[in-house]
Amino acid sequence: MEKLEKIKVGIVGVGAISQVAYLPALSSIEDYSIVAICDEDILRSKGVSLKYNIKYVFDDYEKMLKDSDTDVIIINTPNYLHFPMIMASLEYGKDVIVEMPLCFTQKEFEELKKEVGKKNKIVMPALSGRFRKDAKYIHNIITSGELGPVVYSKAGWLKSLKTREKSWKDSKIEAGGGVIMILGLNILDYYIWALGKEVDTVYALLHKKEEVEDSGIVFLRFKDGTFGVFEVSWTILFDRDFTYFNVYCERGTAIMNPFKIEKLYQNEILDLTPSDIQRVPYYDSYNAMLRHFVDVYRGRTKLLYTIDEANYILKIVNACYESFDKKCEVKVS
Structure with a gap:
């Protein structure tokens, strides 16, 4: 069997997410x-x-696009650079993997979508939460109906103040928002996806001392009439960062952290927690996502999700900001 050529990758932005997730994962995948x-x-x-052992080092991404022989560009930069860098990468005929958000506005998204269609290239938003084994299991058991209809759900990411440092994330211009945009996007995506529901309206309460919000709680009303809550903060004095995702159904519960699935059957509580899903290193979901990209790039499968799905999450986030500004419930268009 003929050995396939390796996929040549260029990474823009070598901060924490690149060093903790992308670089170790890419290095472990022979493709x-x-x-x-x-x-x-x-x-x-x-x-x-x-x-x-990376051959080319640049401090100008357009020079990298022109002067390095890359197939795929991975964009891990401050949020405001995502859209122009995606567009530039497409112009140079590159496929793209990009951290969320893709862009800030619907006008930018429509421009991006048009360019993707025109260039016929892959743009994969880094929705890594969908590749978590625990999130996938919760998605499957909830959408199968095994635990019955969802009664209530909640999710959150509380980031310890002890690990927080000032950065571009504190700038509205560079980040596009605060903790809802930075942490909320990631939580919201696998939350909404795992439930298999569409959001009808949001009502957001935010805490803002400076340019962007540092904490927020959002009430979600889904189109099927059920409801949920998600909260995010990066100014809580915890010993450690804490994420959670709990789904309460008529015949059982699914909890992500610590991972547990329970079902009520004939007045008995059955533990359905699979033994092969343990808490895994942070980069494992990125490893699975990057392996999926290989299959898409090689033409073996289609992307598990589209840029429209990533844009839907952005619409929810923008509705949260509108809700806070107007102090009322806002419909997600």
Whole structure:
């Protein structure tokens, strides 16, 4: 059997998400070859290039697009750079993997969608939560109806103040919002996807001392009449970061952290928690996502989700900000 050529990758932005998730995962998958990295901090880039034996180092992403032989560009930059970098990558004929959000506005999204269709390239939003084994199991058991109709659900990400440092995430212009945009996007995606529901309206309460909100709680009303809540914060004095996702159904519960599935059957509580799903390292979901991209790139399968699904989550987030500004429930259009 003829050996396939490696997929040549260029990474823009070599901050935490690249170093904790992407670089270790890409290095463990033989289909990939990391050939170029780009970051405004050239010293950091050079350190990363030595560790992973990366040939090209740039501090200008357009120069990287022009001067490196890459097939795929991974965009891990501040949010405001995502849209122009996607568009530039498409212009140079590259496929793209990009952290959320894709863009800030619906006008930008329509422009992006048109360009993707015109260039016939892959743009994969990094919805890594959908590749978590626990999230996939919850999605399957909830959408199958085995635990009965959903009564109530809640999810959250509470990030310890002890691990928080000032960055571009505190700028409305660079981040597009605060904790709802940064943490909320990721939680919301696998929350909504796992339930298999559509959001009808949102009502948001936010805490804002500076330019962007640092905490928020959002009430979700789904189109089937059920409801849920999600909360996010990065100013809580916890010993550690904490994420949760709980789904309460008429005949059982599904809880992500610690992972547990219980079902009520003939007045007895059955433990349906699978023994093969344990708490896994953070990068494992990225590893699974990047393996999926290989199959898509090789033409073996189609993307599990579309850019429209990523845009739907952005619509929910923007509705949250509108709700807070107007102090009322807002419909997700």
